[in-house]
Amino acid sequence: MHFLAAALALGLLASSMDARGDEPAAGPSPSPAASTAAPGAASDSVDAGAAIASLSAQLDALRVELDAEKRAREHPPVRLSGFVQVDWIVHNQASANEINDSNGALLNQDRFTLRRGHVRVDAEQGPFAEALEVDVNTVNGPQVRPIDAEVSVRWPEHLDERLPSLVATAGLMRIPFGFEVQERDWERPFLERATVLRALFPGEFDLGARLMAKYRFLDWGVAVMNGSPIGQATFPDLDPVHQKELVGRIGVDVTLVPGLRLQAGVSADGGTGFHAGTPTTKDVVVWQDANGDGVVQPGEVTVIPGSAATPSQIFRRFALGGDARLTARIPVLGDLALRGEVVSASNLDRGLEVADPVGAGHDLREVGWAVGATQEVTRWAAVGARYDRYNPDADANTQRGVAVVPVDRTYSTLSFTGMLRYGAERLLVEYDVNTNPLGIAPNGAPATLADDTLTVRAQGVF
Secondary structure (H helix, E strand, C coil), X not given: CHHHHXXXXXXXXXXXXXXXXXXXXXXXXXXXXXXXXXXXXXXXXXXXXXXXXXXXHHHHHHHHHHHHHHHHHHCCCXXXXXXXXXXXXXXXXXXXXXXXXXXXXXXXXXXXEEEEEEEEEEEEECCEEEEEEEEEECXXXXXXXXXXXXXXXXXXXXXXXXXXXXXEEEEEEECXXXXXXXXXXXXXXXXXCCHHHHHHCCCCEEEEEXXXXXXXCEEEEEEEECCCCCCCCCCCCCCCXXXXXXXXXXXXXXXXXXXXXXXXXXXXXXXXXXXXXXXXXXXXXXXXXCCCCCCCCCCCEEEECCCCCECCEEEXXXXXXEEXXXXXXXXXXXXXXXXXXXXXXXXXXXXXXXXXXXXXXXXXXXXXXXXXXXXXECCCEEEEXXXXXXXXXXXXXXXXXXXXXXXXXCEEEEEEEEEEEECCEEXXXXXXXXXXXXXXXXXXXXXXXXXXXXXXXXXXXX
8 A cells, every 4th residue: 555655646746747848848048037037937836836735635535545444454344253161170079979959950060061152243333333242051051142232332433542432332241340250251361250259240241231431541331230140040131120230340551661551440339139029828737747657646737827928128239349450571471460359248149149138137248359360471371370258248147056156158269270372272270279168067067168179171262
């Protein structure tokens, strides 16, 4: 294209010279005074100025055309992309060749699993943008589901980091809370998000409307959503109450000095949870054959009285969070990234131990945090470690004889990860040291459940 511009300029100059060359040959050179007063001098100056102006206009038009072609190459009208993550759970201490009698789920976890298989289509037309992403997995058996479906309008039409931008979106989208919830799955250096974020924001996607703005180092997003993420344990993708969830984050992304980048933000979530009511029950006659003779005896028959229906109830829930990520360029090796995130919430657990303060009789205080670090080892490999803790009920207690004593229900995970990579393609190995409070000792007391896991993941991106 640069050769085309040069050729166009040369052609215009040549045509101008040819036009002057067609004029009749001049006689002897006039004197300086005569030359100054020559009647054709003014017209020659005007012709040269017009030629220059015409050339400048054509070059401007060519520059606009080149910019349009560059945008078309970088952002085609329709783009197809996706990724595949296949896990081999080599060893899980909690696995057993049994079935969970309560729900029929298999207890064996030592298996190959299609963790995620995503296909995404993005389209752009003027200020409008659309996206549709489908997830295929075998985590709980074969499953195909929409994971992201958005319609957006942008201003300005072509986003420019030097100018303020505004994007309004409606549909099924990522929840604008924290850092890890919005981190793309194929870029995350660890297998999964921290426990606290998987508990409070299962699935990371919800239906609603979102407004995002960015200018220079400042960006923020706020959304009105159903409050029922796609991975929620109860009523996923639905909304049992008419009140909506308000969630948002404001953050900064700055380069402190060359090679040192800081990303940080604060987030908030406020909404309404739902406690399902119970239907009316009838009286029930129960016979307990105490002596095992198969004959109904006096005292072996009891009546369990029925109960009246109870209405459904709603309750308030909220969360406050802070996140930070510091990335430093290390000579020869690559980027060193330090990350941290903390969340304090009330009645918001929707994935791990579903919060129900009505049934529990008190509000559930949920506290969790995570810190981690990753180091690139050239562009071909990386290593990292992360530690996270999550308590779904900081006020939990239990009855021990005549005394009521507090109970620590904290989940914690120490993860060590290493990966080989080629671009976005990865072979990742992670060992998770899990502290799971759901175990029961032989005497019936709460105990830590052995739950360490070794996993190998193969990832491909297209």
